[in-house]
Amino acid sequence: MSDYDADVIIIGSGTIGSHVALQCAQAGKSVIILEAGTKLPRWKAVQNFHEDAAKRNWNAPYPRLPWAPHSYMEGYIEATGDADFDYVTSYLRVAGGTTRHWAAACWRLLPNDFKLKSTYGVGRDWPISYDDLEPWYVKAERSVGVSGTAQDDQSGQNRGAYPPRSQDYPMPPEAMPYSVQRMTSKLTDMGYSIAHEPCGRASRPYDGRPACIGNNNCEPACPIGAMYSGDMTLEKAVAAGADLRTESVAFKLETGEGGAITAVHFRKPDGSDHQLTARRFVVASHGLESPKLLLMSDVANSSDQVGRNLMDHTGLTFSFLADEPLWTGRGSVQHGCIVNRRDEPSRAQHSAIRYSFRNLVPNLDIAPDLIEQGLRGEALDDAIRDRAGRYMQISTMSETLAIPTNRVQPNPDWTDSIGLPGLKVTYRLDRYVRAMLPQAQRDFANFAQAFGAEVLTAPNQWRNQFHIMGTCIMGDDPADSVVDKDCRTHDHDNLFVVTTGVMPTSATVNPTLTGIALAIRAGDTLVKEL
Amino acid sequence: MKHMRPILVLLAALCAGPLSAQQADPALVAAGKAVAVAGDCAACHTNPEGKGDFAGGYGVDSPLGTIYGANITPSPQGIGDWSFDQFDTAMRKGRAPDLHFLYPAMPYTAYAGMAESDMKALYSYLQLGVDPSDNVPPHTDLGFPFSFRAIMAGWNLLFLNGDVVAGANAEAGSAARGEYLVKTLAHCSTCHTPRNALMGEESDSFLGGGAVGEWIAPNITAGPDGIGDWSRDDIARFLATGRNAHGVAGGEMGTAVERSFSKMPRSDLDAIAAYLVSVPAVAGNGPVRGARDPASIPDIEPPLSGLNDYIDTTDMSGARLYQAACATCHGWDGMGSVDGAHPALVGNTAVALDDPGNLVMTILNGAQLTLDPDASLMPAFGDQFTDAEVAKLASYVRTGFGAKALAPVTQAQVWNIRNGVVQTGWLLANAKALTIAGLGLGALILIAGLAVLIRRRRRIR
Amino acid sequence: MSPAHTRLSRRQLLVSLIAIPLFSPRSVFAQTAGTDSDIARASALLTGRSTLAPETAMRVQELLSAQDAAFPSHLASLIRALETASGTDPQTLSDSLSDTDAATALAILEAWYLGYVGSVSTSSMDYDGKFVTYLQALMFEPTGDVTPRPAYSKRGANYWSAVPEGVAAPAMADNVATWGLAGLKPTTSPPDPDPAWLYMMQGYATTITAARAALAGGAAPLTSDEVNAKSLAAAQASAGAQTTGAQTSDSETREGDSK
Numbered sequence A: 001m002s003d004y005d006a007d008v009i010i011i012g013s014g015t016i017g018s019h020v021a022l023q024c025a026q027a028g029k030s031v032i033i034l035e036a037g038t039k040l041p042r043w044k045a046v047q048n049f050h051e052d053a054a055k056r057n058w059n060a061p062y063p064r065l066p067w068a069p070h071s072y073m074e075g076y077i078e079a080t081g082d083a084d085f086d087y088v089t090s091y092l093r094v095a096g097g098t099t100r101h102w103a104a105a106c107w108r109l110l111p112n113d114f115k116l117k118s119t120y121g122v123g124r125d126w127p128i129s130y131d132d133l134e135p136w137y138v139k140a141e142r143s144v145g146v147s148g149t150a151q152d153d154q155s156g157q158n159r160g161a162y163p164p165r166s167q168d169y170p171m172p173p174e175a176m177p178y179s180v181q182r183m184t185s186k187l188t189d190m191g192y193s194i195a196h197e198p199c200g201r202a203s204r205p206y207d208g209r210p211a212c213i214g215n216n217n218c219e220p221a222c223p224i225g226a227m228y229s230g231d232m233t234l235e236k237a238v239a240a241g242a243d244l245r246t247e248s249v250a251f252k253l254e255t256g257e258g259g260a261i262t263a264v265h266f267r268k269p270d271g272s273d274h275q276l277t278a279r280r281f282v283v284a285s286h287g288l289e290s291p292k293l294l295l296m297s298d299v300a301n302s303s304d305q306v307g308r309n310l311m312d313h314t315g316l317t318f319s320f321l322a323d324e325p326l327w328t329g330r331g332s333v334q335h336g337c338i339v340n341r342r343d344e345p346s347r348a349q350h351s352a353i354r355y356s357f358r359n360l361v362p363n364l365d366i367a368p369d370l371i372e373q374g375l376r377g378e379a380l381d382d383a384i385r386d387r388a389g390r391y392m393q394i395s396t397m398s399e400t401l402a403i404p405t406n407r408v409q410p411n412p413d414w415t416d417s418i419g420l421p422g423l424k425v426t427y428r429l430d431r432y433v434r435a436m437l438p439q440a441q442r443d444f445a446n447f448a449q450a451f452g453a454e455v456l457t458a459p460n461q462w463r464n465q466f467h468i469m470g471t472c473i474m475g476d477d478p479a480d481s482v483v484d485k486d487c488r489t490h491d492h493d494n495l496f497v498v499t500t501g502v503m504p505t506s507a508t509v510n511p512t513l514t515g516i517a518l519a520i521r522a523g524d525t526l527v528k529e530l
Numbered sequence B: 001m002k003h004m005r006p007i008l009v010l011l012a013a014l015c016a017g018p019l020s021a022q023q024a025d026p027a028l029v030a031a032g033k034a035v036a037v038a039g040d041c042a043a044c045h046t047n048p049e050g051k052g053d054f055a056g057g058y059g060v061d062s063p064l065g066t067i068y069g070a071n072i073t074p075s076p077q078g079i080g081d082w083s084f085d086q087f088d089t090a091m092r093k094g095r096a097p098d099l100h101f102l103y104p105a106m107p108y109t110a111y112a113g114m115a116e117s118d119m120k121a122l123y124s125y126l127q128l129g130v131d132p133s134d135n136v137p138p139h140t141d142l143g144f145p146f147s148f149r150a151i152m153a154g155w156n157l158l159f160l161n162g163d164v165v166a167g168a169n170a171e172a173g174s175a176a177r178g179e180y181l182v183k184t185l186a187h188c189s190t191c192h193t194p195r196n197a198l199m200g201e202e203s204d205s206f207l208g209g210g211a212v213g214e215w216i217a218p219n220i221t222a223g224p225d226g227i228g229d230w231s232r233d234d235i236a237r238f239l240a241t242g243r244n245a246h247g248v249a250g251g252e253m254g255t256a257v258e259r260s261f262s263k264m265p266r267s268d269l270d271a272i273a274a275y276l277v278s279v280p281a282v283a284g285n286g287p288v289r290g291a292r293d294p295a296s297i298p299d300i301e302p303p304l305s306g307l308n309d310y311i312d313t314t315d316m317s318g319a320r321l322y323q324a325a326c327a328t329c330h331g332w333d334g335m336g337s338v339d340g341a342h343p344a345l346v347g348n349t350a351v352a353l354d355d356p357g358n359l360v361m362t363i364l365n366g367a368q369l370t371l372d373p374d375a376s377l378m379p380a381f382g383d384q385f386t387d388a389e390v391a392k393l394a395s396y397v398r399t400g401f402g403a404k405a406l407a408p409v410t411q412a413q414v415w416n417i418r419n420g421v422v423q424t425g426w427l428l429a430n431a432k433a434l435t436i437a438g439l440g441l442g443a444l445i446l447i448a449g450l451a452v453l454i455r456r457r458r459r460i461r
Numbered sequence C: 001m002s003p004a005h006t007r008l009s010r011r012q013l014l015v016s017l018i019a020i021p022l023f024s025p026r027s028v029f030a031q032t033a034g035t036d037s038d039i040a041r042a043s044a045l046l047t048g049r050s051t052l053a054p055e056t057a058m059r060v061q062e063l064l065s066a067q068d069a070a071f072p073s074h075l076a077s078l079i080r081a082l083e084t085a086s087g088t089d090p091q092t093l094s095d096s097l098s099d100t101d102a103a104t105a106l107a108i109l110e111a112w113y114l115g116y117v118g119s120v121s122t123s124s125m126d127y128d129g130k131f132v133t134y135l136q137a138l139m140f141e142p143t144g145d146v147t148p149r150p151a152y153s154k155r156g157a158n159y160w161s162a163v164p165e166g167v168a169a170p171a172m173a174d175n176v177a178t179w180g181l182a183g184l185k186p187t188t189s190p191p192d193p194d195p196a197w198l199y200m201m202q203g204y205a206t207t208i209t210a211a212r213a214a215l216a217g218g219a220a221p222l223t224s225d226e227v228n229a230k231s232l233a234a235a236q237a238s239a240g241a242q243t244t245g246a247q248t249s250d251s252e253t254r255e256g257d258s259k
């Protein structure tokens, strides 16, 4: 014991790392959490939101740290890719991590998402099945506090209550907003299957959190903490005895005899270097920063897959004015979605798709145009009201495949204030993704017709959904994957990587609940071993 | 009760026991259960490890040490061997069958006024309607001189008034029934009546406002400093749900609502309301009224230099802290939500009390009544704010939404409240020395203080 | 008083909503100090609101002056034009302005409606936009009775399932608002789309009238193969070339939201 600074060192205090930290600390293990960013109380993020000009910039309310840049800091991410698509991604460097400004959609994958290759002949299979992960999903849903209904068909394939669950959600779903009632009313008739979006928002008081009251500000900061965010688990981990060290940027994992990791080196904002030793190391630094750390350290990469297979849910957004008032913006930022295309045979040819209804207060989307058009006074106010009432936005979550050439690497040509590299991303949309375009256009045409739409933005511009997968890919074969089914690196017995980046398939749903379930599962392994 | 055992089996078992068959009337047991709810017995006699509502072991912090609730289930470890008379003596005189004195953390001075019929019902219920538990609660040891329980005899002489209060069987919903409840089972005056120098209740300031630990129990008389502007319905609703347009029940009152008032029949709440609106007005210990000094929008929104800092929080004014943390629910202007979902702070009692205890406690711990699963709650901000920030915030809330005249809250006050340091005064601090010096009276006064200085050990989350 | 539960006309409502913030003692005091500044008068005339906080108006002026040193002289010209024009209707007043004055008016109006000056970005920290006000940002006022100013919900949990104020809801199934299998689920598969709507989705028309007219004139939506070919070609287009559907910088500032 005294030979080590801790039983386990966790690098990254986001929701995924904090879950492992909490488990280990509760089991009485000594835990150190290294966090690049600073602490920031929730109310301070809310105040920053209030007082910044860029209300739709989800990173803006969070610290801008020259020694731990986040994804929107100038020059930090250099992306190359297709001519018709700018790779933009978003994540934070702050205690608690990126879920400080997420939207809290908390989905489980479908059983077929774990065996894409064997079912549809594309992509990869996971080394574990849905059934293997199911009990861990249950734990993750309890910890996060997810509202949802077990009595729904999330596959859209007439499978009854699906996917199968051993336990109901910890909270019932919130009420359905009027706009979603209208969507459901009209689109169900056309043949579309609308499902509740399970979410980490309290629908009633839960775990000291109040019920969501529809502040419509989940992104970038839920002002009342109704929405789960990683700092909540982090606080519990610290209360259970984990030692949180903020402003500590890990930049190197040191390998010793027999390939074991012996120490982590980290740098403070003043440029000073420090190191710590432990029995086990857990990299939990987000889907892009985790592979960067592994690559900088030259560890875990005998397969040459670290940083490769980068996936997002790169998709399309359609915004329009309906021929009737729908009033999006009442409730949280999203409630329901269309699931028909999540698991159809066409997955053999092109991306599966999920259509998600956005529910932001749309005034900022429509007012600038109206002002520019020259409307003034009462005419302007009336037009704002009319258009805000009829505004609707639907976007796709499109499945992408693990392609080794889509990758993230450290970028030595750009360095931050303490001399650490930026990120270089190469990301192209392959035929599999692009071939969903005709399908999406057909569906969007039906939605448009149902609501007599006037187009504001046609769905022909690709954009990311900020879900990072594949970059530390999981598999049975050490030759083509980075971690095994327990999130342990093939190359180093005492090094684990927990991030959505381990996911070998992207499916059509937000990945974080899956990442948390995998992390709790890995935490269980760790606790048993230590 | 989770499960009532078949009375017959029990009767057989108890034939030789303290409760005779004639007394074992199911209706009486049910009535006794209602008495136990109204008296909030479970508040102190519960078991924190889930061994049963009346198995004892719940710790109540007092400035003198922790007092543990006794086991009052019908087991030999509890009150299973007690006869009715022994029970009655404990309830009314604060003396257990072995003649040891109870600490007045147990409000026997109030229970002394209970009607004979209620006492019998309660006894039946505790003997027949409750599962026996052999739990042995931790020993209460307050240290010398307070461990010497006989000093209670002297105190009882001074403060124990054994008269039965009339009205137990008055018409449902009547003020007479309300008076009975207020003065006995609900023991309102234990907290809401101020204490004199000898720690006795000041009878001419009945319900004029007192203190429990860090919490203030406001003036609830029917005058301008009390709840004179509450309608009967406001009062009944507050007791039933823990909130109304004037405020939200926090601290001990929240617990009392949750465990006791909300489970009482509506007619009893109406009765309490009917009585309270007739309680003679007492001045003082109520919300301070007068001009307010709220910030305007240009005050709240940052100066031209823009956001000073995305991380540093030291320069924030109270008004801006309020905007960041509270305004989303209570309104930028403190007026609450338009549909009443979140209380207004303007006109809220806790905000305008001279003593900032209730306000600060609420900021630190939130308001987490879970009576209505669909109702919202206020999250705790204790982890989110430093003491200095709470002080600034509370000061702004007081002057902005309470009254300009209210004094600012200091960082030291917040620290004391956060850390459970109650301003106990010279007497208590010097109890040991005084007693050793033979000043027994000092000890008497202090022991009396137990009734008012107790603080729940664990917040209910 | 709940706006939702009163029967004020919307105009009255707006006026009352605007008025609330400013009747706090301090700003009434400040108002007397600054309502007759040029910027305060111009703001009032352009927005048709007499209750805008003068301190905030000064902030608009300082921020716009920092952006453009000529702003004070532009403002002087604007206020002359506004005050010599007849009437007080903001629309009529604005329509009478010269191009230069109209540009100045636009800058002031944007500051008040959007709550910031300059440009903002949804995907980079490199923006020069400066905060003016959030609680007074006028764009939220016309909808204040139905939707919140984000982060300031005025109501409690689940209020959103009700029919919004002022909406006559079409008839819907009883179980429409029920999530899950007990709610509405489809019994058919989605149909093939109408060609005119498909044409719109491909970005060739924004209204159905225009789309129908185009189809009548011989245009047709692309086939799936054509869509795919076009998409692959766009991926390859040389950097810097204008690609299909490229975002204008304007729309970029407004849509950036992802989950």
Ligand SMILES: Cc1cc2nc3c(=O)[nH]c(=O)nc-3n(C[C@H](O)[C@H](O)[C@H](O)COP(=O)(O)OP(=O)(O)OC[C@H]3O[C@@H](n4cnc5c(N)ncnc54)[C@H](O)[C@@H]3O)c2cc1C
Binding pocket: A011, A012, A013, A014, A015, A016, A017, A034, A035, A036, A037, A058, A090, A091, A092, A093, A094, A095, A096, A097, A098, A099, A101, A102, A103, A104, A105, A106, A107, A219, A230, A248, A249, A250, A251, A284, A285, A286, A287, A289, A290, A293, A465, A466, A467, A468, A498, A499, A500, A510, A511, A512, A513, A515, C258, C259
């Ligand atoms: C706007 C937005 C909305 C989203 N909405 C959803 C949603 O609705 N549902 C969903 O499932 N997902 C959503 N996501 C994705 C989700 O936020 C991420 O999947 C999730 O945060 C990943 O958790 P993590 O713990 O792996 O990483 P993070 O939460 O990013 O935490 C990683 C932590 O590691 C720290 N760190 C990084 N590098 C180092 C280093 N070198 N040394 C020390 N510490 C380091 C970081 O500072 C950070 O605190 C959203 C993302 C964005 C940007």
Ligand code: SF4
Binding pocket: A201, A211, A212, A213, A214, A215, A216, A217, A218, A219, A221, A222, A223, A224, A225, A226, A227, A331, A332, A333
């Ligand atoms: S809608 Fe509001 S209250 Fe609900 S989770 Fe989002 S920000 Fe929080």
